[in-house]
Amino acid sequence: MTQLFKQKHVEYVQNLNSQISQDSYEYWLLEHLRLNGIYWGVVALATMDNLKALPENEVFDFVLSCWDSRSGGFGAFPRHDGHILSTLSAIQVLLIYNRLDDPKVVDKKPAIVKFIKELQLENGSFQGDRFGEVDTRFIYTAISALSILGELTEEMSRPAVDFILLCQNFDGGFGMVPGAESHAAQVFTCLATLAITGQLDRIKPEKTAAWLSDRQVEGGGLNGRPEKLPDLCYSWWVMSSLSILGKAHWVDFTGLISFILKCQDPNGGISDRADNETDVYHTCFALAGLSLIEMSQKLKEFGLVPIDPVYCMPTSVTRKFTNYTQQ
Amino acid sequence: MQHGVKRISLSEQARKEKIQRDKLKIANYRALCKDLLDKKDKDVRDIATLQATTDLLLKNPEFYTIWNYRRDIIVALVDAEKIKKKDTLEDDLKLIVALLKRYPKCYWIWNHRIWCLDQLQQTREANWNVELAIVSKFLDLDSRNYHCWQYRRFVINNMEEDTLLESSESSNLGQKEARALLRINIEEYKFTTSKINKNISNFSAWHNRTKLIPKIYDLFGELDTTNDHADVRHVFARPQTILQHELELVKTGMFMDSDDTSIWLYLQWLLTNPFFVDDLRKVSPTCYLDVLNAQLAIVEELNELEREDHPKGWDHRWCLRCILLIKSLIREETSEIGALDDMSRKMLQSLTEIDPLRKCRYLDQLEGTGTLSSLAF
Structure with a gap:
């Protein structure tokens, strides 16, 4: 495969909620990821410059229906509990559709901000909800959400960054908590947090970038940890991390593009590895990863929209609120 | 999120049956x-x-x-x-x-x-002992499961906290405490050894070792008498002795599977971490250099073997990178910091050919200052 089946992928995202999908039991088992799924679908479409493929007002109404008045955050589905992960997804989708200023959103904003701020713990980290799970994913999610809302303060970011730095290992990578093994997705969350807070100069970029470039294996794909199989989602986690460090070119693009294109289902959708089952998560990160490659190569092979490696949204969207300077 | 599930396309009949x-x-x-x-x-x-x-x-x-x-x-x-x-x-x-x-x-x-x-x-x-047994069982099923390793560290942290709570209730503070903590961490160190012996590529185990070793050394240091743990006590006498022990393990690994990423990463930790380097400098003015030269000889020997095996007589990617690292460490140690020497430039040149996936990284490094950080170690 040398071609990106853009139209098919657009249709794939459009059909995620179709009757055919809803006839399947598995569709209902995934409600706990629905809002995250909307975000992945919306970013996939935005990357293909086809945001109109989904009905904006329906998406907007659905996002608001996921708001959990008890916690103040968004759940992944109507009536589900608020969680930091789905809360960021909601904010991102609203931002992409330029609807954060809608009165229905503005009403809720103080509660949303309060929800996120109260998740920060004494050691600077953030828990995902009131039950105490701590992970550098949640720090990124909280810091990213607050920065989009214009509510990030030095008082919150300083201890968060200190905690992130404790998660760095000798190999230059970062883990989910201090002591945990380096993992490419956690590296993204940590580097993106450092980028948002303007603290990237507190690490040695070459060392981390070298570890990231070593994630590329024969066949062109990227793995998330040493001696693991490649998986398409690392086309995002590794490429975004390298882009943040200004070292996207430290992997071989030809091999990586070939790996990504092979993961496509010609009928639409993209999977973790060739010939596997597709899903919207991998579809989103494949396209966003390809966009980063295009940006680094300054080519327009696939005609994708430039994506911000820190926020995983089009740069045309993030430019509105961030002063983070592109490498 | 689907991971590792084969794509299947159902026939119309099968699809209808599934819907029903x-x-x-x-x-x-x-x-x-x-x-x-x-x-x-x-x-x-x-x-x-x-x-x-x-x-x-x-x-x-x-x-x-x-x-x-x-x-x-x-x-x-x-x-x-x-x-x-x-x-x-x-x-x-x-x-x-x-x-x-x-x-x-x-x-x-x-x-x-x-x-x-x-x-x-x-x-x-x-009951943390039960938890430890359960997580060991799960690591038997998948020795790299990220959640399992994290859960294991959570269990160990709690065992340690329990130990501290118990000893704060007793009168013999300090010694008893250190002894108990030592026992827990040495067991963990041995657990990583057993995982590595089963599969040298288990970087999760190597990673844990980088956390356990300095901790165990410090705990030994807190004991007045050190008659415990006779089987590993001599290893932990000082960072230098630990280093020698671990280098032997790495050597076995690298000759067994030279393409394994884990051992080369771990070797990098051993040769550059201040925990070891500072101690070697205390042993004697040339001790660190001696270690570096000895390792250089081993890796060069392995590289020779790899070249003989290679159809085109190429250098081995990891050996070459390691040789480059050791040589730049030697350069820094002998205060000849500055531009890359010709030999290192040649090695980076050949890396662009034998490791084409990372060609642009090596080209950047050729352009760089030649310091360790520009070489990304």
Whole structure:
């Protein structure tokens, strides 16, 4: 495969909620990821410059229906509990559709901000909800959400960054908590947090970038940890991390593009590895990863929209609120 | 998120049959969801609802809202003395083991296990030895599971905290404490050895070693007398002796499988971490250099063997990178910091050919200052 089946992928995202999908039991088992799924679908479409493929007002109404008045955050589905992960997804989708200023959103904003701020713990980290799970994913999610809302303060970011730095290992990578093994997705969350807070100069970029470039294996794909199989989602986690460090070119693009294109289902959708089952998560990160490659190569092979490696949204969207300077 | 599931395309007939089969499952599942979410909205907290959350979580352990609701019900029922805390939580631990066997990478399940243990720990009723045995079993099934390793460190942290709590209750503070902590960490060190012996590529185990070694060394240092742990005590005499021991292990590994990323990363830690380097400098002015030269000879020997095996007589990628690292360490050690020497430039040139995936990285490094950080070590 040398071609990106853009139209098919657009249709794939459009059909995620179709009757055919809803006839399947598995569709209902995934409600706990629905809002995250909307975000992945919306970013996939935005990357293909086809945001109109989904009905904006329906998406907007659905996002608001996921708001959990008890916690103040968004759940992944109507009536589900608020969680930091789905809360960021909601904010991102609203931002992409330029609807954060809608009165229905503005009403809720103080509660949303309060929800996120109260998740920060004494050691600077953030828990995902009131039950105490701590992970550098949640720090990124909280810091990213607050920065989009214009509510990030030095008082919150300083201890968060200190905690992130404790998660760095000798190999230059970062883990989910201090002591945990380096993992490419956690590296993204940590580097993106450092980028948002303007603290990237507190690490040695070459060392981390070298570890990231070593994630590329024969066949062109990227793995998330040493001696693991490649998986398409690392086309995002590794490429975004390298882009943040200004070292996207430290992997071989030809091999990586070939790996990504092979993961496509010609009928639409993209999977973790060739010939596997597709899903919207991998579809989103494949396209966003390809966009980063295009940006680094300054080519327009696939005609994708430039994506911000820190926020995983089009740069045309993030430019509105961030002063983070592109490498 | 689908991981590792083969793409299948159902025939029209099979698809129709699945839709028929799924109809009833969907109806049952949605009814159960609605019932529970209705009760949750009404703050119902009774034993029947607790049971209903079990039924739903067995169908879908990713349903985090139901885990949350379950925790709220348990807390309420325990407070009202309608259920016994310890029994209920221990039942949950059994339920979780059953679920983890089917979904070993589900965050929410691990999360609930940690919550249960935290609750039990509040009254010092958590059995960490059982937890350690369980997580060892799961690591037998998948020796790289990220969740398992993290959970293992959580268990060890708690064992350590228990130890500290116990000794703060006794009069013999300090020594007893250090001895107990030492025992826990040496067991962990041996656990990583056993994992590495089974599979040298298990970087999760190597990683844990980088955390355990300095800790064990410090704990030995806190003991007045060191008659314990005779089997490893000599290894931990000082960073230098640990280094020698670990270098032997790495040497075996690199000759066994020179393409393995794990051992080369670990070797980098051994040769550059201040824990070792500072001690070597204390041993004698040339000790660190001697170690570096000895390692250089070993890696160069391995590279020769690899070249003989290669159809085109090429250098080995990892050997070459390691030689480059050691040479730049030697350069820095002998204060000849500055531009790359010709030999290093040649090595970087040949890396662009033998490791083309990272060609641009090596080209950047050729342009760089030649310092260790520009070489990305």
